[in-house]
Amino acid sequence: MDNRFDVVIIGGGPAGYVAAIRSAQHGLSTACIDAWQNPGGPPAFGGTCLNAGCIPSKALLESSELYHRARNELGNHGIKIAKVSLDLDAMQQRKSTIVQQLTDGIHSLFEANGVRGLHGHGQLLPNNQVQFTPHGGDTELIEGENIILASGSTPIELPSIPFDGKKIVDSWGALEFDEVPQRLGVIGAGVIGLELGSVWHRLGSSVAIVEALDQFLPMVDGQIAREAQRQFKRQGLDIRLGAMVRGTATDKSGLLLQYDDQQGSHEIAVDKVVVAVGRRPYTDGLLDPLAGVELDDRGFIVVDKACRTSAPNVYAVGDVVRGPMLAHKGSEEGIMVADLIAGDRAEVNYDVVPSVIYTAPEIAWVGKTEEELQAAGVACKTGSFSFAASARAKAMDQAAGLTKILASSETDRILGVHIVGPMAGELIGEAVLAMEFQASTEDLQRTIHGHPTLTEAIHEAALAVDRRAIHAINR
Ligand code: FAD
Numbered sequence: 001m002d003n004r005f006d007v008v009i010i011g012g013g014p015a016g017y018v019a020a021i022r023s024a025q026h027g028l029s030t031a032c033i034d035a036w037q038n039p040g041g042p043p044a045f046g047g048t049c050l051n052a053g054c055i056p057s058k059a060l061l062e063s064s065e066l067y068h069r070a071r072n073e074l075g076n077h078g079i080k081i082a083k084v085s086l087d088l089d090a091m092q093q094r095k096s097t098i099v100q101q102l103t104d105g106i107h108s109l110f111e112a113n114g115v116r117g118l119h120g121h122g123q124l125l126p127n128n129q130v131q132f133t134p135h136g137g138d139t140e141l142i143e144g145e146n147i148i149l150a151s152g153s154t155p156i157e158l159p160s161i162p163f164d165g166k167k168i169v170d171s172w173g174a175l176e177f178d179e180v181p182q183r184l185g186v187i188g189a190g191v192i193g194l195e196l197g198s199v200w201h202r203l204g205s206s207v208a209i210v211e212a213l214d215q216f217l218p219m220v221d222g223q224i225a226r227e228a229q230r231q232f233k234r235q236g237l238d239i240r241l242g243a244m245v246r247g248t249a250t251d252k253s254g255l256l257l258q259y260d261d262q263q264g265s266h267e268i269a270v271d272k273v274v275v276a277v278g279r280r281p282y283t284d285g286l287l288d289p290l291a292g293v294e295l296d297d298r299g300f301i302v303v304d305k306a307c308r309t310s311a312p313n314v315y316a317v318g319d320v321v322r323g324p325m326l327a328h329k330g331s332e333e334g335i336m337v338a339d340l341i342a343g344d345r346a347e348v349n350y351d352v353v354p355s356v357i358y359t360a361p362e363i364a365w366v367g368k369t370e371e372e373l374q375a376a377g378v379a380c381k382t383g384s385f386s387f388a389a390s391a392r393a394k395a396m397d398q399a400a401g402l403t404k405i406l407a408s409s410e411t412d413r414i415l416g417v418h419i420v421g422p423m424a425g426e427l428i429g430e431a432v433l434a435m436e437f438q439a440s441t442e443d444l445q446r447t448i449h450g451h452p453t454l455t456e457a458i459h460e461a462a463l464a465v466d467r468r469a470i471h472a473i474n475r
């Protein structure tokens with residue numbers, strides 16, 4: 001093969017593969033090296049997101065929610081089902097099929113765009129040389145005029161509770177259970193803990209989530225987090241805050257998860273433990289010490305606003321650099337870098353990266369929380385609208401939650417939108433677009449929303465900012 005490329009990308013997750021496609025669209029000769037190999041399966045592009053993150057988790061969230069609704073909520077619609085039973089093998093098979101279709105899709109996109117996809121390990125050497133070792137093959141040297149590092153992240157392991165791949169697992173392990181654990185312990189009430197805790201709770205596990213912090217979802221607007229916590233409690237998720245995990249022990253009842261809180265020491269008997277205490281940037285074997293790429297004290301590759309590293313013509317994008325560990329953030333960085341390499345102007349607007357937690361109800365937000373604005377001394381006005389007054393949410397039998405909008409008292413510009421409720425992850429798109437266009441709440445108020453849709457909750461919350469909501473009492 002010709003071993004010289006305009007762009008060589010190491011890492012084929014949503015940051016790397018998107019950067020590769022955009023580079024090729026610019027007419028740049030592009031290679032994307034990726035090391036991912038599913039156990040017992042062929043190598044696959046797509047990284048954590050497609051193989052062990054976003055996609056398999058959303059497939060199981062969807063299936064488990066349907067199972068839960070069939071068992072507990074369809075009766076409210078007058079639909080009687082004599083017996084609902086679970087075929088976990090079929091559910092897992094469906095998930096795997098979706099993953100395979102999407103990872104195969106990247107192969108097709110690479111082919112269609114002329115990206116050279118290379119399965120194996122890449123290491124950056126000095127002077128933009130990359131040492132490529134194919135799975136089971138001989139090492140060769142590849143040269144890139146430009147290099148993009150997109151090696152992603154990996155789960156943090158607690159020294160006191162090491163993964164054993166059977167009873168103590170990371171998020172990937174928790175997506176692969178072949179039977180529903182009767183009692184599941186989850187360490188960390190963050191995004192993964194709540195999403196995967198919800199999956200197995202809906203499928204029948206008794207789930208206890210232990211969280212070190214006293215505050216529930218501190219990155220979420222306080223009012224929204226409180227409402228979410230109330231809903232999860234109603235569902236029976238046992239979330240214990242201020243709980244410092246000590247370790248595990250075994251007795252005749254099985255595995256014991258041990259933690260301390262202000263009341264003292266506690267043990268929870270569980271069958272399996274999912275450790276979901278965050279992820280760390282992954283750079284193992286990525287960088288020759290002489291490559292000149294600087295890491296910070298937490299192991300992230302240091303980059304500037306344009307994702308340039310400390311080495312000339314070497315960029316880094318996605319989970320391996322600062323910022324939220326989200327697939328769409330990494331993809332936007334990949335697009336920006338490819339555009340910059342091609343000589344275009346490009347930037348990422350980090351102020352409007354949406355976040356979504358795919359629980360039921362979903363939680364989604366963009367921009368600042370009320371607490372952040374208060375702390376920064378920004379005078380703001382708020383408007384909120386409860387889904388209990390949304391005709392569509394009622395028709396869906398999913399009327400829990402609210403939409404909240406924060407806007408500048410001075411200029412009316414929208415500063416943050418926060419939703420806990422049905423399809424919040426879809427609804428937030430309108431708020432992201434409005435904020436990208438620097439809209440005011442008056443812009444949203446004067447935008448016609450279809451009736452009856454969930455989007456009317458955003459319209460009404462915008463009206464509520466000026467105490468002009470139509471379907472709520474303005475106070
Ligand atoms: P990754 O997806 O981690 O990809 C990096 C790739 O680089 C991997 O394939 C890896 O094998 C490869 N690689 C690493 N080093 C080398 C090397 N030296 N040589 C060759 N290849 C290498 N985010 C969302 O936005 N929405 C979600 O719903 C969501 N759900 C998630 C659910 C779970 C359970 C988890 C764990 C994560 C979830 N995330 C979600 C986070 C999302 O998966 C990450 O933000 C995203 O995958 C980061 O993309 P990336 O391309 O930077 O890295």
Ligand code: NAD
Pocket residue numbers: 158187188189190191192193195210211212213243244245276277278279324325326355356357358
């Ligand atoms: P997280 O940072 O969201 O949550 C980790 C939680 O574990 C925190 O609340 C933290 O306080 C707690 N914790 C840390 N150490 C602990 C200890 N010793 N005992 C008890 N609790 C402890 O991390 P995560 O849930 O592992 O997710 C990792 C990343 O993946 C996140 O950055 C997230 O953005 C991304 N992700 C995103 C999505 C999504 O977009 N829907 C879904 C899953 C994961």
